[in-house]
Amino acid sequence: MNLSPTRCLYLLLLVSFAYSGRVMRKLKEHVHRVHYQRAKQHVLMRAVSGNSHMNDVKEELIHQPLDHFDSQVTETIPQRFFVNEEHWEAPNGPVFLFIGGEAAISMINVLAGHHVDMAEEHGALLLALEHRFYGESINPDGLDTEQLSYLSSQQALADLVAFHHYISQRYDLSHKNTWISFGGSYPGSLSAWLRGQFPHLIYGAVASSAPVKAKLDFSTYNKVVGESLMEESVGGSEKCVDSVWEAFAAVEAALLGGNETEAGKDFFTCEPLDEPEDQTELIQGLADIIMGTVQYNLEGGPLTIAELCTIMTNKSEALEEEEEAYDRLIKLVKIYLTVMEEPCLETSHQKSVLELSNTTVTQAGVGERQWFYQTCSEFGYYQTCEDASCPFSRMLTLQSQTDLCPLLFGVSQSSLPSRIAFTNKYYGGDHPQTHRVLYVNGDIDPWHELSVLHNGTSREDRERAIVIDGTAHCADMSHNQSEDPATLREARREIENHVAKWLKVAAWEHL
Ligand SMILES: *[C@@H]1O[C@H](CO)[C@@H](O)[C@H](O)[C@H]1NC(C)=O
Ligand SMILES: *[C@@H]1O[C@H](CO)[C@@H](O)[C@H](O)[C@H]1NC(C)=O
Ligand SMILES: *[C@@H]1O[C@H](CO)[C@@H](O)[C@H](O)[C@H]1NC(C)=O
Ligand SMILES: *[C@@H]1O[C@H](CO)[C@@H](O)[C@H](O)[C@H]1NC(C)=O
Numbered sequence: 001m002n003l004s005p006t007r008c009l010y011l012l013l014l015v016s017f018a019y020s021g022r023v024m025r026k027l028k029e030h031v032h033r034v035h036y037q038r039a040k041q042h043v044l045m046r047a048v049s050g051n052s053h054m055n056d057v058k059e060e061l062i063h064q065p066l067d068h069f070d071s072q073v074t075e076t077i078p079q080r081f082f083v084n085e086e087h088w089e090a091p092n093g094p095v096f097l098f099i100g101g102e103a104a105i106s107m108i109n110v111l112a113g114h115h116v117d118m119a120e121e122h123g124a125l126l127l128a129l130e131h132r133f134y135g136e137s138i139n140p141d142g143l144d145t146e147q148l149s150y151l152s153s154q155q156a157l158a159d160l161v162a163f164h165h166y167i168s169q170r171y172d173l174s175h176k177n178t179w180i181s182f183g184g185s186y187p188g189s190l191s192a193w194l195r196g197q198f199p200h201l202i203y204g205a206v207a208s209s210a211p212v213k214a215k216l217d218f219s220t221y222n223k224v225v226g227e228s229l230m231e232e233s234v235g236g237s238e239k240c241v242d243s244v245w246e247a248f249a250a251v252e253a254a255l256l257g258g259n260e261t262e263a264g265k266d267f268f269t270c271e272p273l274d275e276p277e278d279q280t281e282l283i284q285g286l287a288d289i290i291m292g293t294v295q296y297n298l299e300g301g302p303l304t305i306a307e308l309c310t311i312m313t314n315k316s317e318a319l320e321e322e323e324e325a326y327d328r329l330i331k332l333v334k335i336y337l338t339v340m341e342e343p344c345l346e347t348s349h350q351k352s353v354l355e356l357s358n359t360t361v362t363q364a365g366v367g368e369r370q371w372f373y374q375t376c377s378e379f380g381y382y383q384t385c386e387d388a389s390c391p392f393s394r395m396l397t398l399q400s401q402t403d404l405c406p407l408l409f410g411v412s413q414s415s416l417p418s419r420i421a422f423t424n425k426y427y428g429g430d431h432p433q434t435h436r437v438l439y440v441n442g443d444i445d446p447w448h449e450l451s452v453l454h455n456g457t458s459r460e461d462r463e464r465a466i467v468i469d470g471t472a473h474c475a476d477m478s479h480n481q482s483e484d485p486a487t488l489r490e491a492r493r494e495i496e497n498h499v500a501k502w503l504k505v506a507a508w509e510h511l
């Protein structure tokens, strides 16, 4: 084979620019909206039947120190919270705290969800606190790089402590009011860590789909994606994962063979795929559609695993195997774009970098620039595809995903391993010494790989892990629905039993 110097350069560039992608960010945003709509509808139904009083919810702001750990910094940051007193049996009823994460929160967070159902049963005061630097809890210059140094899980936990103090004074609470924290995904980790670090404030914690272990190269994410695509109980099959694999091999071959113009047309890209980094963006976008489908499955994504696998395994006699897989992937993308109401697939790397560099504060939805900062500074979580178990393309490398840390935030790639090691030492990784923390995970959700999946050996943490068969990310947190699988119902019952037991024991202790 005769490779010209340009071609060599081209190949080198091809494997070095990308990062976990824009499609995934759009999917996250989409799921966030769907959840909001579902919960809102539930709340409205309850209001109509006289079971809920939305007018009782208060939305307020407190002002937190910008830096809890340096009193020389005198600036403050606004922090939004919601209170629902409707179910509270004052003065001694418990307090249920819903922890916000990398997106705006809303009044829905104290009106709907499994924690709200439990609050109703136990007469709890319901609180939800937005995470600093997300939603409306941010200063106008909050997205400037130097301001982002005040965005960390440690500052967020200190905010929660200050909030506990504030609410305790305002409602004249005492040690008789038992606090339980709730959170899912990153806030699930915060829920576990809050209880772990401040056990005198928080009596028990539920941590749903919580990736408590930071990890730079999260290659096992895509290993689980492959396994979940094979899982028959959710509509997967071996054929499905094989077909995904073949389709990506065909796209890769088209790009490397110089057929990027055709590939661009085939996959409805918004711009031609001229630059090598745009081609990597295409691969990332295609992978994101499949990763997002697995991660969210029935939890509000545009497609389910069953739908994806039906499309990817629909045989047509006329075509060759490989060609066929490529064509099925085209069909999948078409359906994805239709459901998302997108005219084309965004693959401009430059545009993507500009979006993440934008420091104009928007107060709704997911805070992508901020969250990207937190992956660089604390958690990693880069969903790479260099491992043989990954069903996509080897073009999605760790190097390509972490390129943006120095570019956007001046965080050097060489500093990442020690940052992540620190996070795990500080919080205990997936071997935390925490009691009365319940870790809940779904086994098709790739994030479960970084959570606590086994019961402990000591008497106190013998029953700390719930692993739900066949559910995706944070499924347990929603209010119950008639189509919920039996495993999910059972898991919610177990969570309810734990919370009830904690409250009972706390009441005894406080007699
Ligand atoms: C590139 O496209 C041409 C024409 O459609 C086709 O014959 C060829 O097989 C393609 N090459 C690759 C590597 O896909
Ligand atoms: C399967 O393929 C056939 C023929 O190509 C098509 O008519 C049918 O709609 C496809 N079904 C799905 C679910 O994609
Ligand atoms: C930055 O984001 C804001 C708000 O979304 C938008 O109005 C503005 O055009 C963006 N700026 C650039 C340079 O893209
Ligand atoms: C932990 O123990 C409880 C009680 O025996 C059990 O129901 C649960 O399934 C166990 N969790 C795991 C992950 O094995």
Ligand SMILES: *[C@@H]1O[C@H](CO)[C@@H](O)[C@H](O)[C@H]1NC(C)=O
Pocket (backbone or CB within 6 Å): 117, 480, 481, 482
């Ligand atoms: C959900 O749970 C409540 C009690 O917590 C029950 O009354 C209701 O019937 C359940 N709804 C469904 C759809 O299972």
